[in-house]
Amino acid sequence: MNHLRWNPLLRTYTLIATNRIDRPIFPDECPFCPGSGKIKDTYDVLSLPNEFPVLSPEFNPPIQETESLFKSGASHGQCEVILYSPDHFATLYDLDNQHIEKLIKLWRDRCNEMSSDPSIEYIHIFENRGQEVGSSIHHPHGQIYGYPFVPLKLKTELDSCKEYFLQTNKNLILELNEQEEKDQKRIITSNKSFLAYIPYFAEHPLGVFISSRRQKNTLADFTNEEITDFAMILKDVTGALDAVYKKPLPYTMSIHQAPHQSKEYSDCKNYYSLHVEFSPVLKDATSIKFPGGSEMGAWASISSKPAEESAEILRNAFRIFKKVGQ
Numbered sequence: 288m289n290h291l292r293w294n295p296l297l298r299t300y301t302l303i304a305t306n307r308i309d310r311p312i313f314p315d316e317c318p319f320c321p322g323s324g325k326i327k328d329t330y331d332v333l334s335l336p337n338e339f340p341v342l343s344p345e346f347n348p349p350i351q352e353t354e355s356l357f358k359s360g361a362s363h364g365q366c367e368v369i370l371y372s373p374d375h376f377a378t379l380y381d382l383d384n385q386h387i388e389k390l391i392k393l394w395r396d397r398c399n400e401m402s403s404d405p406s407i408e409y410i411h412i413f414e415n416r417g418q419e420v421g422s423s424i425h426h427p428h429g430q431i432y433g434y435p436f437v438p439l440k441l442k443t444e445l446d447s448c449k450e451y452f453l454q455t456n457k458n459l460i461l462e463l464n465e466q467e468e469k470d471q472k473r474i475i476t477s478n479k480s481f482l483a484y485i486p487y488f489a490e491h492p493l494g495v496f497i498s499s500r501r502q503k504n505t506l507a508d509f510t511n512e513e514i515t516d517f518a519m520i521l522k523d524v525t526g527a528l529d530a531v532y533k534k535p536l537p538y539t540m541s542i543h544q545a546p547h548q549s550k551e552y553s554d555c556k557n558y559y560s561l562h563v564e565f566s567p568v569l570k571d572a573t574s575i576k577f578p579g580g581s582e583m584g585a586w587a588s589i590s591s592k593p594a595e596e597s598a599e600i601l602r603n604a605f606r607i608f609k610k611v612g613q
Contacts, residue, residue, distance in 0.1 A: 288346070288347075288349060289304050289306060289340075289341065289346045290303050290346065290359050290361060290362050291436075292357075293357075293358040293360070295356055295358075297439060299438070299439040300436055302341050302362060304339075304362070306340075307339055307341070311423070319368075319370050319375075319424060319426040320373065320426060331373070332369070332372070332393045333393075334368070334393060334397050335367065336368075337366035337367060337368050337430065340366035341362065341364075341366055342362045342363065342365060342432060342435070343362065343363070344363055344364075344365070344406065346362040347361060348360055348361035349361075363406040363435045364404075365404065365432070365433040366430065366431070367397060367401075367431045368429075369429045369431060370426070372427050374427070377427050378525060378526075380522045380523075380525045380529070380608070382522070384518045384519055384522065385518075387518035387521055388514050391506065391509075391518060391521075394412050394431070394506055394542070395505075395506040397431055398410045398431065398505065398506060398547065402547035405548075406435050407435060407547065408549050409438060409547070409549065410432070410434075411431070411433075411434065411441075411542070412429065412542040412544075413429060413430055413431075413432075414428070414538075414539065414540040415539055416536075416537055416540070417535065417536075417537025417568075418537070419537035419569075419575055420537050420538065437552065444543065444559070445546075447459065448558045451558070452557060458502055458557065461560055463486065463498070464482050464500060468484075472595045474598070475495060475598060475605055476520065476523050476527075477520075478519055479512075479516055480513045480516035480517065481516055481520045482497070482498050482500060483495055483498075485601065486594060487594055489597065490566070490588035490590055491565075491576065492570055492576065492590060492592045492597050493528060493531060493536070493565070493569075493597050494564070494565060494590075495524055495565045496562055496564055497524060497562060498560070498561075498563075499560055499562065501513075501560075502556075502557070502560045504544060504555065504556055505561060506542075506544065506561070521563075524565070526605075526608040527601055527602075527604045527605035527608050528565065528567065528604070530604035530605070530611075531600060531601060537567065538565050538567040539565070540563060540565050541564045543561065543563070543564060570591050
């Protein structure tokens with residue numbers, strides 16, 4: 288039975304998802320393609336309930352353990368699959384800007400809908416691309432999880448940003464943007480509304496960020512112009528990533544936005560800002576960067592390249608991508 292288990296050492300929850308054991312792998316057929324009999328025959332972008340959800344309103348809380356340290360809870364929340372295109376072989380950068388704008392608006396609308404569920408505290412949009420990061424279906428898609436708590440990585444970011452704001456009265460993420468743009472060594476591309484750069488502290492080779500130039504809590508805060516600019520820079524960054532090794536790059540893409548409803552972070556409007564983190568898992572054209580003892584055991588990340596070297600590689604790939612696309 289799916290449920291939450293409290294980890295008192297890290298002060299967060301582990302999600303127990305016993306239903307994930309039975310997840311099918313589709314080597315020869317795709318349930319997300321039109322004509323499969325499993326979805327609509329025609330669509331541009333589409334949201335679907337996850338058939339094997341980690342979180343659901345239907346999951347009941349387990350019987351509470353008697354030991355005081357062993358606390359559990361219900362895995363209340365929502366999990367959805369977001370289909371980017373009916374084309375099984377499309378990538379984000381294959382899609383025209385208007386199509387990507389539809390995808391961004393679908394992300395926004397599904398987040399707004401999920402936020403009406405009082406059990407959901409944090410909404411996370413992400414994409415697992417490639418078998419190397421656990422994707423079981425090749426068709427271009429991502430997911431949205433609505434958690435009943437703020438996940439630890441996001442909580443750490445929020446706490447750091449809040450502390451910085453209290454000390455300086457400045458937004459830490461916007462300050463990082465400003466310093467990266469001033470330095471220019473790690474900038475990949477930019478437009479009126481967004482910057483793309485490999486941050487000074489990047490944990491992954493090619494671990495690029497896309498960050499809003501203006502303080503924006505969630506996708507719902509974007510203007511139509513910002514949605515257009517966001518579509519453009521998503522297309523440019525994903526195209527550049529695939530141009531590095533001239534093949535699809537496996538990665539996890541995560542959209543970090545503010546909690547939609549959290550008493551602890553109800554004041555985050557000034558100190559937190561939306562950004563996108565890409566975590567590619569290759570360290571070169573053929574080798575996977577597996578997390579080892581330092582990463583898994585101590586959460587001390589090791590990157591095989593400083594961000595400046597990775598940024599030069601990705602800038603060159605970006606130029607190739609733009610030249611081919613002309």
